[in-house]
Amino acid sequence: MANQYHARIYVTLRPSVLDPAGTAVASGLKQLGYQGVEDVRIGKYIELNLTATDEAQAKVQLDQMCDRLLANPVIENYRFELTQLATV
Amino acid sequence: MANQYHARIYVTLRPSVLDPAGTAVASGLKQLGYQGVEDVRIGKYIELNLTATDEAQAKVQLDQMCDRLLANPVIENYRFELTQLATV
Numbered sequence: 001m002a003n004q005y006h007a008r009i010y011v012t013l014r015p016s017v018l019d020p021a022g023t024a025v026a027s028g029l030k031q032l033g034y035q036g037v038e039d040v041r042i043g044k045y046i047e048l049n050l051t052a053t054d055e056a057q058a059k060v061q062l063d064q065m066c067d068r069l070l071a072n073p074v075i076e077n078y079r080f081e082l083t084q085l086a087t088v
Numbered sequence: 089m090a091n092q093y094h095a096r097i098y099v100t101l102r103p104s105v106l107d108p109a110g111t112a113v114a115s116g117l118k119q120l121g122y123q124g125v126e127d128v129r130i131g132k133y134i135e136l137n138l139t140a141t142d143e144a145q146a147k148v149q150l151d152q153m154c155d156r157l158l159a160n161p162v163i164e165n166y167r168f169e170l171t172q173l174a175t176v
Contacts, residue, residue: 002124010133011133012133012135022134025134025157025158026136028157029136029153029157032153032156032157034138034149034152034153036090036138036139036140036149037136037137037138037153038136038137038138038139039135039136039137040134040135040136041134041135041136042132042133042134043132043133043134043135044130044131044132044133045098045099045100045130045131045132045133046110046113046128046129046130046131047100047127047128047129047131048114048117048125048126048127048128048129049125049126049127050122050124050125050126051124051126052124061122061124064122065117065120065122065125068120069113069116069117069120070113
């Protein structure tokens with residue numbers, strides 16, 4: 001028996017890593033008149049469904065997926081949220 | 089008197105819009121051995137700080153920023169979360 005899970009994964013640049021895209025967006029927002037905007041950081045937001053025997057196995061799989069493909073552990077952090085969808 | 093807020097903005101493709109990057113990631117994950125992965129969708133995750141007189145004004149500003157720069161309303165949806173940081 002397996003369970004289906006929905007995962008929301010947030011990949012962000014480590015705080016020590018410069019974010020040129022974020023700086024560009026901050027300057028764009030200021031040019032549009034939003035003077036109070038600061039510290040813009042741009043990351044990735046990934047949603048996926050996965051099948052696993054239980055929540056612990058789903059978390060192990062997601063950690064591996066993030067380390068191997070979804071994030072670059074040298075410059076990025078990640079975190080995820082898991083919700084169970086159905087038992088199949 | 090103004091308040092400083094921290095905003096977390098999630099920009100996702102509308103469900104009806106094809107996501108080639110998501111499809112590529114799904115196929116990459118399957119090739120790495122994660123057969124149970126499906127429906128990968130890739131979006132943007134933006135963090136920023138902004139100054140506003142109150143939460144209502146912060147929300148109005150964020151809605152405008154998303155519509156004008158951060159998201160493409162034709163093909164993307166967005167949502168955001170707001171936390172108050174400090175009164176300055």
